[in-house]
Amino acid sequence: MRVTREHERYCVDLRVDYSTRDAFVSNRVTNLSRGGLFIESDQPLPVATEVDLTLTLPGTEGALKACGRVIWNYDIQKGSSRVIRGMGIKLLDMGSDARRRLEKYIENLQPADALPASS
Numbered sequence: 001m002r003v004t005r006e007h008e009r010y011c012v013d014l015r016v017d018y019s020t021r022d023a024f025v026s027n028r029v030t031n032l033s034r035g036g037l038f039i040e041s042d043q044p045l046p047v048a049t050e051v052d053l054t055l056t057l058p059g060t061e062g063a064l065k066a067c068g069r070v071i072w073n074y075d076i077q078k079g080s081s082r083v084i085r086g087m088g089i090k091l092l093d094m095g096s097d098a099r100r101r102l103e104k105y106i107e108n109l110q111p112a113d114a115l116p117a118s119s
Contacts, residue, residue, distance in 0.1 A: 007033035010109035017054040018089075020045065027086075029055065034106060036068065036090045044073045044087035051089065057105045064101055066094040 014029040016039060031038045037055075045051065047070050055064045068089040094102070 007035040009033045010106060012109065014058075015056045018051045020049055020051055030084070030086070032106065032109075034103065036071070036088060038086055038088050040084060040086040042085055044085060045070045047071065047073060050092075053089070053091075057101065060101055060105060064094075064098045066098060067092050 009031045012029055012032045016029045017026045027039050027041050029037045030040050049070045051068050053066045053068055057064055068091050070087045071090045072088040074083055
């Protein structure tokens with residue numbers, strides 16, 4: 001069964017800093033969409049955890065700030081059965097300037113479904 005997504009996903013390798021009331025962590029975002037992102041992590045946060053995100057987008061000035069919520073843990077690498085530890089974050093709140101910058105950045109990316117599967 002194929003999952004239908006509201007927003008196209010894009011493969012990226014971006015630095016993200018995120019924090020909760022109890023922790024501050026830096027990691028990598030490996031896929032991104034207009035509605036959320038996936039952070040690879042050996043210690044994903046529990047589902048429903050709210051996070052403050054600071055995302056660095058190449059070629060843009062300043063960091064992009066947003067609030068999100070963990071909506072799922074783990075992912076499967078496209079074209080394989082390899083489980084990737086991490087968490088899916090739904091973007092909940094983002095200023096209009098940050099939203100505009102994210103949209104502009106995504107316009108230049110190739111959708112994840114168009115990329116060949118990694119081995």
